[in-house]
Amino acid sequence: MPTRSRREPLSRDRLLAAAVKIADTEGVAAVTMRHVSAALGVEAMSLYHHLPGKEALLDGLVDTVVMEVVEQISIVEESGGTLGWQATLRRRFLTARTVMLRHPWAPVLIGTRTSIPPSAYAIYEALLATMVEGGFSYELAHRALHSFGSMPLGFVQELFNPAPGDDDMAEEELAAMAEMLPHLTAMVASEIHTNDGDTLGWCDSQNEFEFTLDLLLDGFARRLGP
Amino acid sequence: MPTRSRREPLSRDRLLAAAVKIADTEGVAAVTMRHVSAALGVEAMSLYHHLPGKEALLDGLVDTVVMEVVEQISIVEESGGTLGWQATLRRRFLTARTVMLRHPWAPVLIGTRTSIPPSAYAIYEALLATMVEGGFSYELAHRALHSFGSMPLGFVQELFNPAPGDDDMAEEELAAMAEMLPHLTAMVASEIHTNDGDTLGWCDSQNEFEFTLDLLLDGFARRLGP
DNA sequence: ACCTGAACACCGTTCAAGT
DNA sequence: ACCTGAACACCGTTCAAGT
Secondary structure, three states: OOHHHHHHOHHHHHHHHHHHHHHHOOOOOOOOOOHHHHHHHOOHHHHHOOOHHHHHHHHHHHHHHHHHHHHHHHHHHHHHHOOOOHHHHHHHHHHHHHHHHOOHHHHHHHOOOOOHHHHHHHHHHHHHHHHHHOOOHHHHHHHHHOOOHHHHHHHOOOOOOOOOOOOOOHHHHHHHHHOOOOHHHHHHHHHOOOOOOOOOOOOOHHHHHHHHHHHHHHHHHHHOOO | OOOHHHHOOOOHHHHHHHHHHHHHHHHHHOOOOOOOOHHOOOHHHHHHOOOOOHHHHHHHHHHHHHHHHHHHHHHHHHHHOOOHHHHHHHHHHHHHHHHHHOOOHHHHHHHHHHOOOOOHHHHHHHHHHHHHHHHOHHHHHHHHHHHHOHHHHHHOOOOOOOOOOOOOHHHHHHHHHHOOOOHHHHHHHHOEEEEEEEOOOOOOOOOHHHHHHHHHHHHHHHHHOO
């Protein structure tokens, strides 16, 4: 039986698919040139014939995920009918979010990129088209893009991402904290919500995402006038 | 003349101060155990007597910057008088921003942390106190903290951080882009604003920050009722 | 208690060589 | 054109040894 590398020559797409798989299963830190190449049954230096280097690999990882967002939005919009600008934006951001939930490493990696993935332009173009059609000036639409932040890609940036169960504390520590941080402890006590697993980080649940999204959408609707 | 390491023994604070200085001048990628230790005239392994490892060093870097935010806010609030909840939040976020502008590497590094810096609790506690005093329920205050995102630390998360001058394009590329992305090119054409240097990334100017901030503050004021 | 220096197991990347 | 294997310059971290 011939080896896999014999029948299937390496390609940028095969390479990135392997890298995404590694990131999904072992975490993004496991995405090294040597590890990815080993998973493909090839030498590390072979990757350089399809990508200029490590940074390009990470850029490609982000681009792959953003392309997945673009595709998912296409599917939803083709089958879902036409809506007003507000509902269209809302649906897009929530659709993007379903993709990010499949790749929880993506938000952090996206934050570290210094170049814009080509696929992201398509998303911004579509958002602008929807807003301009809905009566936005370019100036207001531009500001909206900034205000939405990372929502067009389906996530809100969490400040910190504590590992679950990382917040174990001794009794005395808790008592000291309750004294120094009374409002924080009161809030946590009054708001213990079960982490149901469908999150991208601490408290980033569906409800938080939708709350902020609607707050922003309402704000722009109001600025557009009645 | 005795060497500096002889008269000044190493300490966690001296170590972190050196690391911050390196990050400010050479970028956060230059913050390696070996490089930091060399700057202190000491062996790499000496750092392990004051920090458990590299991750703790980066955590300490973030904590140092957040402490700087806390101090700056104290200074401003002591000399600035008491305001309502809305103006207090606004002043704090804008104050925090002045600190982040001094450490442009901090936002990205903060995004990669998996533990919350101790100094951040003080910020959240103070924000909660202000909001509860202003009539917020703990539930609404909690949602507000999430909606503000990274603003309490003085920045809005930029999706991507293109290096300035990284967007050089050939004539033909520009023409092709104008055809494929008509709204995006129209927006850029109608909105060329000079990058005046006081930014934390692409388009993240003072105006964008304040616009989003006020949009959110208005939204919460409205949800609080008249 | 604090610091050293050699060593180990990893990186990304170069280079010259193979086919 | 594509892939290899050795080598280089860096990492973070271990360990045993110094003072």
